Every structure is written in structure tokens, then in C-alpha cells.
Amino acid sequence: MKIAIVGPGGIGSTFALQLARAGHEVTVVARGRRLEQLQRDEAIVTAAGERAAVRVSAALDATTAWDLVLVTVLASQVDAVLPALAASAARTVMFMFNTFEPLGRLRDAVGAERFAFGFPAILASLDDGKLTSTIVTRGVLTTVTDAAWAKVFADAGIPAIVHPDMESWLRTHAALVVPVMVAIGTSYARQAGVSWAEAMNLARAMEEGLRLVRQLGNTITPEPVAVLSRLPARVLAAFLWTSSRLEAMRKAGAAGFGEPRSLIDAMAAAAPGQTPALLAIRP
Incomplete structure (x- = not known):
């Protein structure tokens, strides 16, 4: 599958690492220092020295029919990327961040037929571009609105469940x-x-x-x-x-x-x- 990850901080980088290892074609969309690190490494690099090759971009390609665009920016940053997400040819846009606001605005921005939301059960940090992460595999797992993507994540080593509300x-x-x-x-x-x-x-x-x-x-x-x-x-x-x-x-x-x-x-x-x-x- 073709998957783009917008916002490869600790959480986004963990998804990129696992999905790339599982054989998906992963592109990470970054900016600033993180973009420079990824362009240099052309991979997600862990603190233990492990690498997973990814493609790197400074902007989301609106013409690519992504199977999934996973948005892992902060809630306060999402407005800046909404126009690109709305214009994208992506089949599914999944937002994944902390928010207290109603989800209707995001659903309307990308269209109900391709909207999804999730939340990661992952502890992750980046130190000088090197990823340290722990994926929760028992108890409260990564939670999403879409069963098909829950399976994709689980198959990539990120156990996930579906929640109806x-x-x-x-x-x-x-x-x-x-x-x-x-x-x-x-x-x-x-x-x-x-x-x-x-x-x-x-x-x-x-x-x-x-x-x-x-x-x-x-x-x-x-x-x-x-x-x-x-x-x-x-x-x-x-x-x-x-x-x-x-x-x-x-x-x-x-x-x-x-x-x-x-x-x-x-x-x-x-x-x-x-x-x-x-x-x-x-x-």
C-alpha cells in the first residue's frame, strides 16, 4: 500500500517504521529540522541503530492516490495542513492526535467517505533524529474508527482495536x-x-x-x-x-x-x- 505520514514526530515515525518494515511504501511529509534529518538519512532511524527506508517530502503530493494519509501533527497544527488534505486524492485520511473538539469539522474537510480517526497507544520520543518508542501490546491499545486499518496496523506490529464512539x-x-x-x-x-x-x-x-x-x-x-x-x-x-x-x-x-x-x-x-x-x- 502507498501510505503518507504527515508529521513524523515520535508517533508518526513509529508508524512509518513499522509500516515500512511490513512492506508498505511509506512517504513521510516533514518540515524544518525533522525534514533535514529525514532527507539526510532517507530512513527512520532508531536509537538502537535500526533503519527502515522511507521516501521523504516537504509537502503532500495531492495527485497521488494514497491508500492512507496518516496525520500525526498536533491538534493546534492541523488547520495548516487541512487544505492539502482536502485537495489530496487519498482514499483515506486518518487523523491521529489529542483533541477535545467535535470531529465534525475534520470529517467535513476531507469528506465523510474517506474520514477516519485514531489514537496511538505508543510512547515515543526523538533524540537528535533517533527514535525511541514503546508500542503498547496489552491493555488499552491503539484505537481507530476503521476495522480495515486496525488490521493493517496490527499486521505491522501495532495492535489496534476499533471503537464505535x-x-x-x-x-x-x-x-x-x-x-x-x-x-x-x-x-x-x-x-x-x-x-x-x-x-x-x-x-x-x-x-x-x-x-x-x-x-x-x-x-x-x-x-x-x-x-x-x-x-x-x-x-x-x-x-x-x-x-x-x-x-x-x-x-x-x-x-x-x-x-x-x-x-x-x-x-x-x-x-x-x-x-x-x-x-x-x-x-
Whole structure:
């Protein structure tokens, strides 16, 4: 299959690596320093020295009938690529990023018949262009709206499942991970874990975000997160306090605070005046 990946950061590069290894023709669309690295290497290169050859481009070729264009930019960056996606001859456009906004706008931009959405169960980072990633193979797996692509990903070594209500899934996930991202971003900047008082504030923000998901008419999903949402604040705080002290988690904080800020802003915009705890933790 011909697959283009727009935004080959840690997540996009992991998909590119696995899909190329599985025999697909993969083109990565990048910019800036990442584009320069990929043009130099003509491959996804791992920290362990493994390589998977890919094609490299500075722009998405609108004339190619891609079987899949996988969009792994941040939600705040997607507007910049929407015109190219809309004009593309791609058969399927799958967006894959954190968002709290309704999915209708993206569906309308590329057409309902070729729209798909997903979320990766992958921990990944790039250090000087070298990829380090861990693919979750048990528990909450990579989740997508399309069964055919779930199979393609699974066959490439990225176990994936289908969820019928991706908007609820994404909103639940945003409410859950925003406090985690703030915790690990803070711990990365300080090189020290958050305090217990900070962890409690983060836990209250998590509770508020999950309440907001319900208020908006969405379902807390999947079930493991629904169970988590019923835990006392002190238990959630203990999880956040501990996470901020794990080196593997702290490393992910190098991405900074841009993503949690944009998610908090989207949550606040969805319910003006009803998110004081979330706004209190906004970095």
C-alpha cells in the first residue's frame, strides 16, 4: 500500500517504521529540522541503530492516490495542513492526535467517505533524529474508527482495536491525560517530581475534566478509564505524584506544555465558567 505520514514526530515515525518494515511504501511529509534529518538519512532511524527506508517530502503530493494519509501533527497544527488534505486524492485520511473538539469539522474537510480517526497507544520520543518508542501490546491499545486499518496496523506490529464512539473516547482521554502531561512537563522542567499539593490540584482537574465529558453528553470510555474515574481524588493524586517521578514518563515532558494548554483551552471553551480547576493547572 502507498501510505503518507504527515508529521513524523515520535508517533508518526513509529508508524512509518513499522509500516515500512511490513512492506508498505511509506512517504513521510516533514518540515524544518525533522525534514533535514529525514532527507539526510532517507530512513527512520532508531536509537538502537535500526533503519527502515522511507521516501521523504516537504509537502503532500495531492495527485497521488494514497491508500492512507496518516496525520500525526498536533491538534493546534492541523488547520495548516487541512487544505492539502482536502485537495489530496487519498482514499483515506486518518487523523491521529489529542483533541477535545467535535470531529465534525475534520470529517467535513476531507469528506465523510474517506474520514477516519485514531489514537496511538505508543510512547515515543526523538533524540537528535533517533527514535525511541514503546508500542503498547496489552491493555488499552491503539484505537481507530476503521476495522480495515486496525488490521493493517496490527499486521505491522501495532495492535489496534476499533471503537464505535471515537469522540467520547478522545474527550475522555483528553480529560485523563491533561493533568498527566502537566505533571510530567513540570517534573521535566524541574528535574524533580511534583509536590503532593500539586498532585491533588491535578487530580481535582482530572475529576473536573471527566465531569465535563459527561456534561457534554459523551460517555466515559473505555471501561478501564471509567473505573479510574470513580476513584477518590487522593488515589488519582498518588498516581500523578508517582508518574512525575518515573524517568521514562519524565522524559516525555520534553515536549513541553503546548499540547496540554491547547486541550485545556478547548475544554474551557466547551463550557465557559465551568472549568476553574483545569484553568488553575494551565501552565
